Amino acid sequence: xxxxxxxxxxxxxxxxxxxxxxxxxxxxxxxxxxxxxxxxxxxxxxxxxxxxxxxxxxxxxxxxxxxxxxxxxxxxxxxxxxxxxxxxxxxxxxxxxxxxxxxxxxxxxxxxxxxxxxxxxxxxxxxxxxxxxxxxxxxxxxxxxxxxxxxxxxxxxxxxxxxxxxxxxxxxxxxxxxxxxxxxxxxxxxxxxxxxx
Amino acid sequence: xxxxxxxxxxxxxxxxxxxxxxxxxxxxxxxxxxxxxxxxxxxxxxxxxxxxxxxxxxxxxxxxxxxxxxxxxxxxxxxxxxxxxxxxxxxxxxxxxxxxxxxxxxxxxxxxxxxxxxxxxxxxxxxxxxxxxxxxxxxxxxxxxxxxxxxxxxxxxxxxxxxxxxxxxxxxxxxxxxxxxxxxxxxxxxxxxxxxxxxxxxxxxxxxxxxxxxxxxxxxxxxxxxxxxxxxxxxxxxxxxxxxxxxxxxxxxxxxxxxxxxxxxxxxxxxxxxxxxxxxxxxxxxxxxxxxxxxxxxxxxxxxxxxxxxxxxxxxxx
Numbered sequence: 001x002x003x004x005x006x007x008x009x010x011x012x013x014x015x016x017x018x019x020x021x022x023x024x025x026x027x028x029x030x031x032x033x034x035x036x037x038x039x040x041x042x043x044x045x046x047x048x049x050x051x052x053x054x055x056x057x058x059x060x061x062x063x064x065x066x067x068x069x070x071x072x073x074x075x076x077x078x079x080x081x082x083x084x085x086x087x088x089x090x091x092x093x094x095x096x097x098x099x100x101x102x103x104x105x106x107x108x109x110x111x112x113x114x115x116x117x118x119x120x121x122x123x124x125x126x127x128x129x130x131x132x133x134x135x136x137x138x139x140x141x142x143x144x145x146x147x148x149x150x151x152x153x154x155x156x157x158x159x160x161x162x163x164x165x166x167x168x169x170x171x172x173x174x175x176x177x178x179x180x181x182x183x184x185x186x187x188x189x190x191x192x193x194x195x196x197x
Numbered sequence: 198x199x200x201x202x203x204x205x206x207x208x209x210x211x212x213x214x215x216x217x218x219x220x221x222x223x224x225x226x227x228x229x230x231x232x233x234x235x236x237x238x239x240x241x242x243x244x245x246x247x248x249x250x251x252x253x254x255x256x257x258x259x260x261x262x263x264x265x266x267x268x269x270x271x272x273x274x275x276x277x278x279x280x281x282x283x284x285x286x287x288x289x290x291x292x293x294x295x296x297x298x299x300x301x302x303x304x305x306x307x308x309x310x311x312x313x314x315x316x317x318x319x320x321x322x323x324x325x326x327x328x329x330x331x332x333x334x335x336x337x338x339x340x341x342x343x344x345x346x347x348x349x350x351x352x353x354x355x356x357x358x359x360x361x362x363x364x365x366x367x368x369x370x371x372x373x374x375x376x377x378x379x380x381x382x383x384x385x386x387x388x389x390x391x392x393x394x395x396x397x398x399x400x401x402x403x404x405x406x407x408x409x410x411x412x413x414x415x416x417x418x419x420x421x422x423x424x425x426x427x428x429x430x431x432x433x434x435x436x437x438x439x440x441x442x443x444x445x446x447x448x449x450x451x452x453x454x455x456x457x458x459x460x461x462x463x464x465x466x467x468x469x470x471x472x473x474x475x476x477x478x479x480x481x482x483x484x485x486x487x488x489x490x491x492x493x494x495x496x497x498x499x500x501x502x503x504x505x506x507x508x509x510x511x512x513x514x515x
Contacts (some may be wrong), residue, residue, distance in 0.1 A: 075358070084207070169332035180306070188326075 004129045011133025017110045018182075019189040020142035024110040027101050028142060029178040035158055038146030040094040040138065044083045044102060046135025051079040055130035056119040072115045073106065080106045110138060143165050148181050149173060211458045221274030222403050228446065230264045234375055234385030238343045239289035246296050254300035256279025257508070261309045262433055275314045279303050282447060284324035286339045286384020286439065287329070295336055299325040319493045323486045326333075330486075337453035339380035349380035357477045357480040361382040372436040377469065383439040393445035405461035406454060407444040407469075411435055412447070413469025421477055434476065443485035453493040460503035467492045 016025045024045070031041045055075050063071045084102045087095040095102065105111065114134055119127040141147030150156055155163035169179045234246045258276040262269045280300050287296060290424040303325030311317045330337045342351035346434055352360075354367055354377055367377060377383030383389075396402045424427030434440070448454060455464050468488045475484025 167333060169328075170334070171328055171331040174331060184306075185309070 004125065007129040008097035008133040011130065011135070011137040012140065015134075016137045016189070017134050018138060018145075020185060020193075021110075021113070022186070023113050024108045025182065027108060028145060028182065029175060031098055031101050032142055032149055032178055032181075033153070034097075034150045034156075034175050035143060035146045036094065037097050038142035039097060040065065040087075040091070041101065042135070042139025042142040044087065044098075045108055046131075046139055047083055047173060048079040048105050049114060049138075050128070050131040051082075052076045052111055053114055053119040053127040054117065054124055056115045057122060057124040057127035057165075060120045060121075068120065071115070072112060072120075074154050076111055076115070077099055077106050097134075104176060108140045110134060118147075145178070145181055145185065148185075149177060153177055158186055215511070216276075220350060221278055223399060223401055224396065224446070225277050225281060226272055227395045228278070228285070228382070230388035230391050231285065231382045231385055231442065232281070235285065235381035235386040237382055238375050239341055239381060242341070243289040245293070246287055246291060246381060247281065249293060250284030250287070250296040250300050251280035253278055253297040253350060254304050255282070257301045257304040261305060262313075264310075267313070273314065277410050277444070279308065279321045279325075282323045282382070285352065285442060286322065286326040286380050288337065289380075289381050290339070290341045291336045295333065297330060299329045302328045303328035310372070313335075315324065315452055316453055318496075319490055320447055320450050322449060323490050323493075326486050327490060341376055352501050353378045353482065354433070355476065358433075359482040359495045369432055369436060372433070377437070379437075380439060383442040386436055386441050389441045389445065396445070402449040403461065404456055406448050406465040409462045409465030410444040410468045410472075411440065411447055414440060416472035417470065418477065421473075434473070438476070438483045439485040440472065443472075443489055447486075448492070450491050453496060455496050455499045455503060457503045457505055463499050463503065463512070464492050464496065467484075467495060490503070492511050 011017065015021060018025070018028055027041055027045070027196065031037045052072070053076050056072055059075075061073070080103060083105065084095075087098070087102060114130060120128050122130070147157065149172045151162065152169055153165060153174075155161055156167035169177075222362070232243075232247055236247070254276045255271050259269055259271045261284050262271075280296075280303075283303055284296055287299070291502070303321040307319055307321040307324035308314070308317045326337075338356070340351055340353055371377060373386045375383055375387070386472040393402075397404060416433050418434040420432035422460055433457075444465075448465065455461055469489035469493055470484075472484045475481055475487060481487070
């Protein structure tokens with residue numbers, strides 16, 4: 001049990017997919033304009049990661065080595081399709097806001113990365129906790145980035161104005177603002193890791 | 198003995214009595230006439246912007262170096278130059294917080310994050326200006342009219358040109374003296390040239406970057422004129438916008454420009470081409486800051502291809 005909790009927790013800080021592994025940066029850059037989008041993206045990707053990690057851990061012994069990547073992609077694409085249809089049915093607004101980045105979860109490198117690096121070598125239960133941790137780590141990173149960008153770039157949080165009277169810096173809701181915020185957060189993360197080591 | 202063999206990055210100074218900080222203060226000195234002209238033309242609001250820009254740049258540098266437990270180097274003058282150049286690139290009637298935030302961005306993000314003086318990839322003042330331009334375009338493009346000393350606004354000649362207006366009421370002489378709308382430090386060409394002449398005579402900058410830069414802009418805008426080839430108003434393009442300020446004082450920044458003479462020429466050529474392309478066909482009326490920043494990014498590449506040959510050896514491909 002202790003080991004499972006460790007597998008779960010490592011995705012949040014120690015091996016955070018965004019700030020430590022630097023995976024899945026493209027959706028992070030693109031959708032982190034507002035916290036709502038960030039949470040939606042995090043949950044959608046987390047759901048796909050959970051499903052694909054569990055299934056891939058199950059089939060890892062029957063998939064031939066040479067065609068494993070196409071097989072993984074088929075599994076991932078199935079879950080992405082489920083996620084997209086669910087979003088369209090229950091949250092069309094969010095689906096419109098995320099746009100093309102929902103189908104693009106298929107090529108999100110966190111998901112294929114975990115499938116290749118973890119799920120194809122570990123048991124189903126371990127993969128489940130790995131996926132939960134990584135999904136949560138990704139979501140938290142997205143909330144952090146999109147929170148900073150939404151506050152600085154539009155003066156709002158969750159769509160509610162919190163900085164009345166202050167003119168927000170438009171740069172932060174542009175792509176260059178995303179790169180700036182992610183770069184600075186990566187630097188801060190490394191700083192704290194260096195201090196602890 | 199060991200202490201005498203100091204390994205340091207370029208520029209290597211060999212003259213007696215010269216130091217990075219002395220050169221920095223000389224550049225500050227050479228910028229004073231343009232600032233004085235700006236204050237004379239736009240009134241005391243311009244002075245307020247300049248003071249706010251310089252003070253907040255120096256304070257930011259001191260606080261960051263205190264916070265990161267580094268040696269405090271605010272007296273070397275580099276932060277003063279950054280604040281000064283940033284303020285020169287702002288309109289005179291901006292709200293008081295704009296130069297403060299701009300200076301903070303210039304020093305904190307564009308300079309200290311990279312490791313301080315000598316390590317930054319991009320010219321800090323221009324990075325700050327572009328940040329402000331992207332964030333608060335409304336304030337950055339509202340220019341006050343010269344000699345009105347109040348809230349009368351006026352577009353810059355380049356902005357008028359972009360809108361397709363005819364520019365007959367602005368004479369070259371007025372452009373040269375600075376009687377036009379624009380940023381504080383860019384309008385008075387006469388004062389800028391005086392400062393630039395001082396730097397050139399003292400040998401702190403060479404003519405290669407500004408020369409090739411201004412020549413390229415002039416040539417390009419002359420060739421691609423509004424009424425077919427070779428009909429452009431090149432003198433207007435050279436005298437308006439921030440070209441003179443950018444070419445002499447910002448493109449020549451030691452840290453962010455190439456090291457060799459040949460590299461300087463390539464750098465100036467690239468700046469000139471980009472400026473002219475942005476002015477003639479781009480979305481913005483003025484492109485000096487973007488052009489210099491883009492060429493800053495290309496500087497390591499230029500340095501790679503313009504390495505000096507070691508005496509007695511053949512050129513080797515990088």
